[in-house]
Amino acid sequence: MSSYELLHHGHASTDSLVVSDGHSLDTNNAASESSSYLDGPRTPHEEYQLADLSTTGNAVKSGNRKRDGRSYNADDDFSDDADTLCEEKPRRGRPPTIQSSMPYTVDEEREVVRRLDRRLVLFVAFLYMLSFLDRSNIGNAKVAGMYNDLHLSSEQFEWLLRAFYITYVLFEWMTLLWKVFAAHKYLAIVVGSWGIIASLQALTFSFWSILILRACLGIGEAGFVGIPFYLSMFFKREELALRTGLFISAAPLATAIAGTLAWMLTKIGDQVPIASWRLLFLLEGFPSAVVAVFVWINIPDEPGNAKFLNPRQRKVAKLRLRRDDDPKATERKGLTWKDIGHTLIDPKAYLMAAMMFCCNVAFSSLPVFLPTIINEMGYSRLSSQALSAPPYFVAFFTVLVTAWLSDSYRVRSNFVIFHALLAASGYTLMAVAGTNEAGPLIRYIGVYPAAMGFFSAVTIIITWALNNQKHDTGKATGLSIIQYIGQLGPLVGVHLYPQSDRPYFVKGMATCAGFMGMVAILAVAMRLILMSKNRKQGIAQERNEDEGDALVGSQRAGERFVFII
Structure with missing residues (x-):
């Protein structure tokens, strides 16, 4: 054409x-x-x-127009011919342009992205908030009386945390199921299962019963870790950090809400015949089971069948995602074993996984132990629940700003390095303050940079890993590797704050500081590797100068894959 x-x-x-x-x-x-x-x-x-x-x-x-010998009305939609338009060669005598690749406008694309943000991203962020709430509220339950009511020892409590992460790691392969089953069915089953299991923790009367439920909860939530991969099917590479940030930011928000709810339920528990920690498990777990029904109804399987988009917008949503490395390529449904094998032998996937492991030592341990840590600073049980919330509210906004800046500059490594060092500084402050037996205020202040740092670093690491895999199957496999190795970090983290180290927990703080420092070192190494690969391929790292033109599209055919540093 x-x-x-x-x-x-x-x-x-x-x-x-x-x-x-x-x-x-x-x-x-x-x-x-x-x-x-x-x-x-x-x-x-x-x-x-x-x-x-x-x-x-x-x-x-006259109200009609002709094209290829056929008649059309003036308001007919030519977007069905988009594939043909994109595959035709440009006219002779003039080089191809980005504008010539996609028949939709900037305004149309912006409206599609806005709808995806409002109707999809915010919804999955809400689901992640429920997920993180159900996994981490055991720390609040401990302070609310579970530890004494079930006659737990410090080692048994560590086993309750360990049981969740053992099954959570063993079932990380379920990320690949996002490529096999319809998203709305798969996700609804996952959300409903963890909601029911989390609620049943309110009925436990022994260590063994709650241990089994914690292990089952790990299986249920393992199926949810593929959400960043799912979002990559709706957003471009340069848009993904902010959306992953919106998703991951639900974790600190959930932790903040857990602290506030625990404070409220602890007060209510003193006035009702049911224990506060049982109310906490029930009221924070059951909503997930109810929301699973809405997941089945509202979650789209792919951009082409999103109910909240009109037919024209669904076509734009598909066309704008033509693969960055080859606009003519179309992604096959199901798993591609060649891509799985290629990703399994890719050293970059394991370097990302090592970063995730180090980050997760801190990411998984502080939210669980913070109420206990604050309680050991000398605050009452009620005050400890309330004071555990503010650091996570600050972390919530920090994650959003970091993700937005990372997308704006199309840079990942700088933000990982900065926030890893920020978290390391917070942990170092708490460790040094504990060594010198400083007052509770200075130790409490150290919680803020620690939480801001590791939540933001996790967000960018996940996005960075997805950005640098070319194919959907590769993205799913890479995310599985990250989660398999990365989720071994919590198995270390759950041992960092034993009762014997109270009230300062210096060993745990120093260990987390060291691991976050290692994240920064690994991020520098990854940055250098990717820059070297881009140089060898002869690819410039410049922004596209035509982003503001009337018609938009992805990279031109023939360009090689650019690694985002």
């Missing part, structure tokens, strides 16, 4: 149409103007296009 082929441009006016190189033509003078665009002799096909173009003005004004 030559560059004179007309593109449907939203619902454009009848007096002007847009050709594939972005120029606006007056349809009344289409034939005369179009000849000025020709840089060389016309082929028979181009002669036909010019003849067709010369009649377009009258056809549009």
Whole structure:
């Protein structure tokens, strides 16, 4: 198809149409103007296009137009021909442009992204908040009386934490199931299962019964870790950090809410015959089981069947995601074993996993132990629940700002390094303050940079890993590797704050500081590796200068894959 082929441009006016190189033509003078665009002799096909173009003005004004010998109404949608438009060669004598690759406008794309943010991202962030609430509220339950009511020892409590992460790690392979089953069915089953299991913890009367439920909860929540991969099916590489940030930011928000709810339920528990910790498990777990019904109804399997988009927007949502490395390529459904094998032997996947492991030592341990740590600072049980919330509210906003900046600059490593060092500084402050037996205020202040740092680092690490895999199966496999190795970190983290180290827990604080420092070192190494690969491929790291043009698209065909550093 030559560059004179007309593109449907939203619902454009009848007096002007847009050709594939972005120029606006007056349809009344289409034939005369179009000849000025020709840089060389016309082929028979181009002669036909010019003849067709010369009649377009009258056809549009009369309410119809012709294309390839067929008649259309003025408001017909040509987006079904988008694949054909994208596959045709550009007209002779002029290089291809980004504008010539996609028949949709900037405004159309922005509206699609806004709808995806409002209806999809916020919903899965809410689900993650429920997930993190159900896994981490055992720390609040301990302070609320569970530890004494079930006659637990320090070692038994550590086993309750360990049991969750053992099964959580063993079932990380379930990330691959996002490529096998319909998302709305799979996710609804996952959310409903963990909601029911979390609620049943309220009925336990022994160590063994709650241990079994914690292990089952780990299986239920392991199926949910593929959400960042799921979001990558709806958003471009340069858009993914903010959306992953919105998703991950639900974790500190959930921890903050858990502290506030625990404070409320502890007060209520003193007035009712049921123990406060049982109320906590029941009221924080059961909502997930109810929300599973809405997951089945509202979650789309892919951009093409999102109910909250109209037919035109669904087509735009699909077209805008043409693969960065090859706009002509289409992703096959199901698993691609070649991509799985390639990812399994990719050293970059394991370097990312090592970063995730180090980060998770802190990420998994502080939310669980913080109420206990604050309680050991000398605050009452009630005050400890309340004071555990503010650091996570601050972390929530920090994650969002970090993710937005990372997407804006299309850089990941700088933010991982900065936030890893920020978290390390917070832990170092708490360790040094504990060694010198400083007052509780200075130790409590150290919680803020620690929480801000490791939550933000986890967000960018996950996004960074997804960005640098070319294919969907590779992304799913890479995420599984990250989770398999990364989730071994919590098995270390649950041992960092034994009762014997109270009230300062210096050993645990120093260990977390060391691991977060290692995250920064690994991020520097990954940055250097990716920069070297980009140089060897001869790919410049410059931004696309045409982002603000009328028509938009992905990278041009023929460009090689650019690693995001």
